[in-house]
Amino acid sequence: MKKWISLTLGLICTLPVYGGELNFDEAAGIVIQSGGRQKPLHTFANESMQLVTGRRSVEDPQTGARLEPIDGLFSIWFGKRDWGDAPIVLVSNPGLREALELEHSRHFSFDSLMANPRMAEFFHAISNKRAAGEELTDLETEAEIVLHRMDVLNLILTGEGMAIVPHPDDPSARWTTPLMAVENHDPEAARGVVRKLRKVSDSYLAGDEAGFTAASRDLRLVLSGLAPEAHYLSEAAVGREIHYNNLHPFRLAWIFYVAAFLGLLFRRTYRWGMGIFAVGFALNVYGFILRAWIAERAPITNMYETVVWVALSLALFAIIFEAIYRARIYALCAAPLAVVTLILADLFPTVLDPGINPLPPVLRDNFWLVTHVVTIMLGYAAFALALGMGHYILGRYLFKPETIDEESEIHHLLNRVLQIGILFLALGTILGGVWANYSWGRFWGWDPKETWALIALLLYIFASHGKLAGWWGNFGMAVAACLCFNGILMAWFGVNFVLASGLHSYGFGTGGIEWVGLFVALDALFVGFCGVMHVKRQRTLRAGQVLAEIGAPSRGIAGSEGAQ
């Protein structure tokens, strides 16, 4: 029996997961200068393969095996296959495929796209328009994306983009490829680099594992010796970044949140659920810290990072409130929302770019920026939690109306979250003004982003004052928690993706509008339906009361009450 187990285990362990059998640990740690910063080849391979193919792996055109990005990068760089002819460049837009008269597929080879006369027309049209400062059409924008993919692939194919030879003294100077190393280094050192690279290439092409590992290490050491230590990405930093790339902490976090949600569904497994929830939260925080460490700044500067931060804050609020109230509903509502946000971040890299890139000047070294974004996103997260609780409450009113009324404790729990939201959103909006005062010179300028943050805040304030005025009660607040979140969605995504105007242009992106719109419409329908059902029920209840007080069980009176 034991024998069998050990044999199967041994078999499983020796089974190659991917086509290649080389060990890329050393090669992945070679540092490259790309996109304005130094990063390990591992990151570069992930980013460029993801960009070119839109996938996490690359298909070997000859064997059909799926290559890991780093394997794919070396294969393309060293020309193991005829990659120019391999269908790996993603053309995702159907309209563009039609315009280019391409067959039904999503991936095309570099050579075929280069030879496509319509692509050339697009290229000329785009460069003319760019030179003249004119706006591109939607199709041209898509074509520009494809051209960018081709450019990235071409830079690897030709080796011109492989800037791995550091500059000897200037930390901000452009690095060179090994073949151009002689530009900045003495000929002997430059020849050394080329020789080492040749060894890496030879052993890679020959599939010589030991040789490849040794040659990669040699090359790595030679390269890191060419620049002062202070100017070169440290080995620890390289290891950290590769660890971050491989761990996928945010993916692990949402998987844990899913498990926690299942546990929280039942009162009996509450403790288990919270335990798992806490592990998910810890992973979320760990990933956040790793990212901050790698980027050397607070990772809250683009849409991807804010989405991750909101998931983290949602879980944070849930844990704090659960610690105070042990109400289950906080974690129960926070978990699915955190899952949705993290899945969005995980699965749509073309919309939410996970790359770590240098910031535009206005966002750099700024204490106020960090406090502003952190607080305002805490506000968004609180309102997201309120959105979840609002739906929970409305669901209760709809499906189990006998278990809930205006005086239920759960309304008080919701109001607690709304308070937090109003507090942080108000604080964040004001801090935004303080930041704007430093970077743009003025406190308030009615920029769409700041205006929408204000609108969202005013919506919640309107809802709470409406309740103060007695216009609606606790049920109304639950409805408001659902409806007012549209203001947050608009401030968060809408300004960037729908309006696409104003000064917050570093967050702009495209895509996903239809889905968010669909979600908003369906949700409004649900909320509206709940409202109608609730009002109907209240009327019958009141009619019943009136009847009981009058003591005259007449159908006519009940009917007229109901019609009012």
Place this chain on the structure above:
Amino acid sequence: MTRNFCLEAARALYRFLGSIRFAMLLLAVIIVATVAGTLIESGFNAAVAQDYVYDAPWFIVWLALLCVNLTVAVLVRYPWKAHQWGFVITHGGIVVILIGAIIGRIWGLEGHMTLHADSPPQNFLVSNETLLQVQAGGERLRSFPLRLRSREPSPDRPLRFNAGDVEVTVLQVTDELGVRDVVEPVESGGAPALRLVIEGEAAPHTIRRWLVRDDPRRDSLVLGSDVIRFTRGGIEDIGTGDEGPAGSRVGHGIDAHRATASQDSAKADGSGEGGACCDADPVADMAHFQPGTAAVPDVDPGVAQGEVDDCCATGAGSLVARADAESAGREPDSGSGDPEPAKAAGSRNELALRHEGGRLVFESRSGSDESAGEVEPGAAFSAGWPGWSFRVEEVIERAAVREELAPMTGAGMRSLGASGLLLRLEADGSAVERWLEMGRMTFVRVGTEQVHLGFGFRLYPLDFQVELERFEVDFDPGTERPAGFKSHVVFTSQSGEQTRREVWMNNPTNFPSFPGAGFLGTSYKFSQSSWNPENLGQTTLQVIRDPGWSLKWIGSLLFCAGLLMVFYLKPYPRFQRGAAAAQVRANSTARPVEGAWREPGARREEEAEVAIARDA
């Protein structure tokens, strides 16, 4: 009786002004208006949204009403009980922010400065506000703000202004104004002029141009390195084409003379043209009001500073400037024009045309080949230039040139690189229509009235000078993406004291500086705004003075602190305990909640008790 009634009415109004119903109305309208504002901005542009919503008088009034509402809501509760302090501080905080905003609006100013590293110090700000200035006869100078981006005038919907005896109507606006030469025969004086047509495979396209003898700007034509000149002398008169092209260049965006004139900003435009500025010509240039010369304060139209010629500056001193960044960003040789005629180096072509006793003769040189001959008007001649063909269409023995402004259309026009307005001026029953160039004073005679006109951005004079010492740009490693830019600026106060400062992204500087200047906002704050990737010696700083800044700060702090108090320090019964409120509502009779709002103390305590009871 009536007195009682009045008192009652006043009380009711006072209560309504502080009521939550009024607050809800105000809030609802503000929400709808700002949503509309962002949609307008997305659909049109920011200026339209500003003019119709955010800066519109009705919106300001609405915010003022909000201010009144909040103030009354706070006052109505006086004397404040302990649990009401949160309410008072929160709502009072918003009032303070709004007051700060109103102060900033009235006494603050916003503008920008575009500085060049090699230019003299600058002592004024350029605002975003466009003005039309009119001074008729001996009357005072009148300024009219124009909002061209949100309200573009057209012949069907003109803008009308009344400047004393003169009625000014803005009929049209163009982004790019151009100059067309109109060559007309005159009775006496004048100089010979001819219209030359150039064709042939070597020419970029058919060129049709007037050449006027003795006019340094119009007597020659420069085509790449080739030169054609209408001259008194012969071929030797042409000179080398390199020493400052006298004539207009063909195939380039901007006329060379114009470019040099705008660089040499200290030079009044008229000085190069024999004092044309004092001419009685209706469109005589008053002065070339470029920043650097046009720093004339708002209050004192009679005094011009800088080196503007006296005769040009009398009358209406300008407080307007054209967008300097716009004109400075244009290079005379942008390379975007037509391709240069191809030729081998060293084979320069020259053509001299001469008018001799009613005959037109040419002398030409192409490389080492020389030729000469007579020109027959209307007939083509090659002049020995390979690939070229010339024809003189028309000759005028005594011609005068009149410059006519019109929207830039391309054909035979020089761009002024500035916007323009088409005005109709009416006085004494006569009317004149004129194009007005941005940033330039224009003198027009309408009937018996003499009118000075100016159109451009409003300038704010400063009592100190600002100079750009150098501009620094850092790039992300290995890229051309800027990582940051920094302006090294020197301030010179009136007493001549110099202060060196650095201004970079997120790090503004205050001048005049004193402890707390940044907090009070009463001095000028210089923030790095933009830069010109094509000219690293140029920077644009945003300059703001906002005396309401301290109130905005304090109000924000109060607001946040008040929220904290409301939510966490003292229980705020209604908002927190919906159930308790519902109970009160159920217990009370007519308009229960409005009543509770009016007499907050008693009810609130009652509710609090209910809430506490429920908690226990």
